[in-house]
Amino acid sequence: MQTTDKYLELFQQNREQIGKEDPLFLKELRDAAIKAFQRDGFPGRKEERYKYTHLEPAFDGKLSFDFQPRQIHFDDSEIFSCDVPLLDSNVLTVLNGFFHQNGEGILTKLDNGIIYGGLKEAIAQFPDLVEKYLGKNAPTDDEPFVALNTAFSQDGIFLYVPEGIRMERPIQIINLLLSDKNQMVQHRNLLVLERNAAAQVIICDHTLSPHMFLTNSVTEVYTGENADMDLLRLQNEHNNSCQVTNTWISQDRNSRCQHGTITLHGGIVRNNLRINMEGEGAETSALGLFLTDKMQHVDNYTVIEHSKPHCTSNQYYKGVLDDISTGAFNGKIHVHPDAQKTEAFQTNNNILLSDTAKMQTKPRLEIYADDVKCSHGATVGQIDEEALFYLQSRGIPKEESRLMLMDAFTWDVISKIKQLSLQVRITDLVSKRLRGELSRCNNCAMHCEH
Amino acid sequence: MLEIKDLKVSIEDKEILKGINLSVKAGEVHAIMGPNGSGKSTLASALAGRDYFNITNGKILYEGKDLTELSPEDRAREGIFLGFQYPVEIPGVSMVNFLRTAINSMRKYREQDPLPAGEFLKLMREKKKIVEIDSDLTNRSVNEGFSGGEKKKNEIFQMALLEPKLAILDETDSGLDIDALRIVSNGVNKLRSPENATIIITHYQRLLDYIVPDVVHVLYKGRIVKSGDKSLARELEEHGYDWIKQEVDAND
Numbered sequence: 001m002q003t004t005d006k007y008l009e010l011f012q013q014n015r016e017q018i019g020k021e022d023p024l025f026l027k028e029l030r031d032a033a034i035k036a037f038q039r040d041g042f043p044g045r046k047e048e049r050y051k052y053t054h055l056e057p058a059f060d061g062k063l064s065f066d067f068q069p070r071q072i073h074f075d076d077s078e079i080f081s082c083d084v085p086l087l088d089s090n091v092l093t094v095l096n097g098f099f100h101q102n103g104e105g106i107l108t109k110l111d112n113g114i115i116y117g118g119l120k121e122a123i124a125q126f127p128d129l130v131e132k133y134l135g136k137n138a139p140t141d142d143e144p145f146v147a148l149n150t151a152f153s154q155d156g157i158f159l160y161v162p163e164g165i166r167m168e169r170p171i172q173i174i175n176l177l178l179s180d181k182n183q184m185v186q187h188r189n190l191l192v193l194e195r196n197a198a199a200q201v202i203i204c205d206h207t208l209s210p211h212m213f214l215t216n217s218v219t220e221v222y223t224g225e226n227a228d229m230d231l232l233r234l235q236n237e238h239n240n241s242c243q244v245t246n247t248w249i250s251q252d253r254n255s256r257c258q259h260g261t262i263t264l265h266g267g268i269v270r271n272n273l274r275i276n277m278e279g280e281g282a283e284t285s286a287l288g289l290f291l292t293d294k295m296q297h298v299d300n301y302t303v304i305e306h307s308k309p310h311c312t313s314n315q316y317y318k319g320v321l322d323d324i325s326t327g328a329f330n331g332k333i334h335v336h337p338d339a340q341k342t343e344a345f346q347t348n349n350n351i352l353l354s355d356t357a358k359m360q361t362k363p364r365l366e367i368y369a370d371d372v373k374c375s376h377g378a379t380v381g382q383i384d385e386e387a388l389f390y391l392q393s394r395g396i397p398k399e400e401s402r403l404m405l406m407d408a409f410t411w412d413v414i415s416k417i418k419q420l421s422l423q424v425r426i427t428d429l430v431s432k433r434l435r436g437e438l439s440r441c442n443n444c445a446m447h448c449e450h
Numbered sequence: 451m452l453e454i455k456d457l458k459v460s461i462e463d464k465e466i467l468k469g470i471n472l473s474v475k476a477g478e479v480h481a482i483m484g485p486n487g488s489g490k491s492t493l494a495s496a497l498a499g500r501d502y503f504n505i506t507n508g509k510i511l512y513e514g515k516d517l518t519e520l521s522p523e524d525r526a527r528e529g530i531f532l533g534f535q536y537p538v539e540i541p542g543v544s545m546v547n548f549l550r551t552a553i554n555s556m557r558k559y560r561e562q563d564p565l566p567a568g569e570f571l572k573l574m575r576e577k578k579k580i581v582e583i584d585s586d587l588t589n590r591s592v593n594e595g596f597s598g599g600e601k602k603k604n605e606i607f608q609m610a611l612l613e614p615k616l617a618i619l620d621e622t623d624s625g626l627d628i629d630a631l632r633i634v635s636n637g638v639n640k641l642r643s644p645e646n647a648t649i650i651i652t653h654y655q656r657l658l659d660y661i662v663p664d665v666v667h668v669l670y671k672g673r674i675v676k677s678g679d680k681s682l683a684r685e686l687e688e689h690g691y692d693w694i695k696q697e698v699d700a701n702d
Contacts, residue, residue, distance in 0.1 A: 390538040390592075393498050394552040394608065395526035395559070404551065408542025408591075 003060045004041035008034065010065065011151055017067040019154065023127045026134070033140040033150035040144045052328035052360050053270045053299040055145075058214055058242040063184040067154065069098035072178060089172040089202070090116065096177060097187035097215075098155045113162035116171060119190055122158035129160065133192050137220045138248035143272065146246050149186050149218040156188040156217070159199065163224070166198035170230075170419070173203045175215075177237070182212040189219040191231070195252075198228035200419065205266075207237040214242045221249040223257050225279060230418060232260040234426070235269060239294060242268040253279030253308075260417060262426055263290035263298050264433050273302045277311040277339075288317035289413040291433050292325035292357075299328040306339040315346040318413050320406060320434070321357035332364040333376070339369050346376040351383060351409060406434050451476050451647050452497075452616060457508035459489075459496050466492045466503065468672035474616070477644040481658055481683060482651045484669035485691045490651045491535060493669070494620040497649075498532035499525050512616065527559040529615030529646075533605040533622050540592040545604075548592050549574065549611060556612065577610040581637040599630035606637040617641075618649045623657035635660030655687035670698055 011018065011034050019026055042059060043050040072095065090108075093100040099118030107117035107125060115122065115129075123130050140147035157173050177185060193199055207213055215237075223229045229249075237243055243266055251257055261271050275284050290298040304313045319327045333344045350359045363376035383405055391401035410430050417423045452474040459467040466489045474480050484490050496505065499522035510517040517525060540548070553573075554564040565573070574588060581603045593601050602622055609617055619638070623631055638648065638661050650661060658666070658680060666683045668676040670691070675698050676682065686694075 384538075384540075386538045387540045389500055389522060390534065390540065391543075391548070391552075392522040393526055393532050393534075394548070394612065395523050395556045396551050397523050397555060398521065400551070400555070401523075404543055404547075405540070408540060411542045 170200035531614030
């Protein structure tokens with residue numbers, strides 16, 4: 001049986017269980033999604049978008065999937081302290097794709113109108129609000145993994161920041177994978193910022209047991225007029241994991257958004273990022289940094305849709321690849337005919353530390369307006385021998401010189417992260433990762449070997 | 451201090467240095483001059499330990515040790531300093547971090563503790579004066595966006611901090627205006643002592659008005675074809691290299 005059919009069958013057989021408390025709109029959304037998935041199926045090897053990352057085999061494995069949260073005895077406050085200890089944040093934990101209550105309620109509603117907590121609970125309590133946004137930005141007919149997630153996802157995180165409210169404390173979403181068997185997880189986040197609102201969200205992905213984990217997640221983001229959104233994802237899963245993230249962001253007039261993906265560790269990682277600039281004067285920056293070794297594979301696929309005039313986008317992606325690891329970057333800038341005065345820039349620089357690591361990089365510019373400034377540049381190279389010799393000639397040992405150069409290379413991306421405590425923390429994690437030390441949080445009591 | 455004996459160096463199959471003999475004693479300043487492509491920079495690189503070429507023959511003895519067996523970093527830690535003709539820009543590595551790491555690796559080699567932060571900053575302030583270097587240069591990335599003159603001053607600044615026994619200055623004067631040239635030369639002169647030696651590699655005699663050499667050598671086609679005192683430099687300035695080229699080519 002084909003992998004696609006397996007999933008169609010899994011859906012049909014469990015249709016009753018999947019979202020049995022769904023309101024009508026969600027039932028319809030799921031049905032449309034599974035139809036789209038049936039039509040498109042898993043992307044094959046010949047599919048251009050997935051040329052460098054063939055995901056079907058990972059989905060074909062024997063994986064269990066939970067339709068309801070499983071009771072796992074787990075006290076995260078004891079064994080897991082967050083990755084960014086300096087950050088004073090609201091921590092929301094998602095365990096195997098389901099909101100995991102720890103301290104805070106399942107859904108918190110503040111006096112100023114901010115709502116955050118479990119998505120499933122939000123659907124139950126605020127169906128009209130959720131309906132307005134869910135699935136509107138991440139269309140199922142465009143991306144099979146979004147379709148699959150829309151059909152299967154049960155829970156995740158919901159954040160709503162009403163008009164004019166600027167959230168002071170960041171939200172930190174910690175995705176934990178912990179199981180006694182190989183596991184598939186499909187969760188969904190919905191982040192909504194109304195006009196003049198501001199929020200900062202950090203998503204951390206962790207594996208806490210050595211089983212094979214397959215995650216297919218969708219994060220939908222709405223950035224209202226003149227709103228500010230900071231979204232940073234820190235991926236730190238073990239080598240036996242496969243992670244597909246789909247981040248769909250829409251930006252209204254004059255909004256500002258910064259999106260970052262820092263991939264410290266993972267088996268197979270595919271990050272789909274789509275930013276739709278739907279209002280004039282929006283600004284966006286997309287940062288990416290990945291570090292791979294052994295047989296790891298990281299593929300960043302970005303699409304920036306410049307639909308309206310006077311929007312600015314900047315993409316900075318960097319990768320450091322060692323051993324026989326592989327990476328890909330595919331970045332599309334699409335400037336629509338109306339989008340005059342667009343400024344869109346993209347750079348992708350990569351360092352190969354071994355003769356056997358491989359990187360594929362492909363910038364794509366499609367420009368249909370005539371008054372725009374766009375540029376792109378991509379490099380794949382080695383550590384700069386001249387710079388290395390310069391450092392050595394001042395008495396700094398070769399290995400230390402190499403590490404200094406790699407720290408410098410990665411700092412170029414990290415330095416663009418706005419929040420200082422995050423900058424410091426990620427610098428530390430990246431530097432540890434480059435030195436082959438555990439990249440896990442210092443405070444974590446797990447001390448798992450990757 | 452330094453004894454180079456019949457040194458032959460090739461890049462791929464091309465022989466660049468064809469038997470160099472040179473002896474430098476503590477307290478001396480040697481100038482190595484010569485037309486473009488004569489092998490001056492290759493000689494400097496060979497002393498500092500670049501590895502893109504092969505040493506096919508000869509010996510480099512430094513304080514009695516075979517230099518070719520040492521890594522570039524260990525040569526530096528033994529007291530050899532190369533002032534680069536083209537100092538490398540290293541974005542993202544701050545000057546302060548770079549210099550502190552360098553000084554502390556040297557100290558570690560000598561089994562000394564790392565320099566406390568306060569003392570390090572004091573040392574930086576002190577040495578900055580020698581080359582009249584701008585404070586904010588040390589807040590930037592190594593050589594990034596520095597002007598030609600600033601890069602060269604920065605080389606001498608590093609030399610002042612690292613206090614080498616043998617400094618090799620590769621075309622430190624090239625691309626310098628007259629003020630920068632004066633500052634750089636003053637720096638070098640201040641650092642001269644009876645215990646250390648300097649090899650100045652240059653194309654022009656101009657620098658030697660400021661830094662007076664004990665010996666001047668002319669390198670041509672991979673060999674030292676003439677040595678003399680400082681008057682040789684003046685002669686070269688007046689007559690160019692042609693008369694030497696003719697002498698050598700006639701004998702070939």
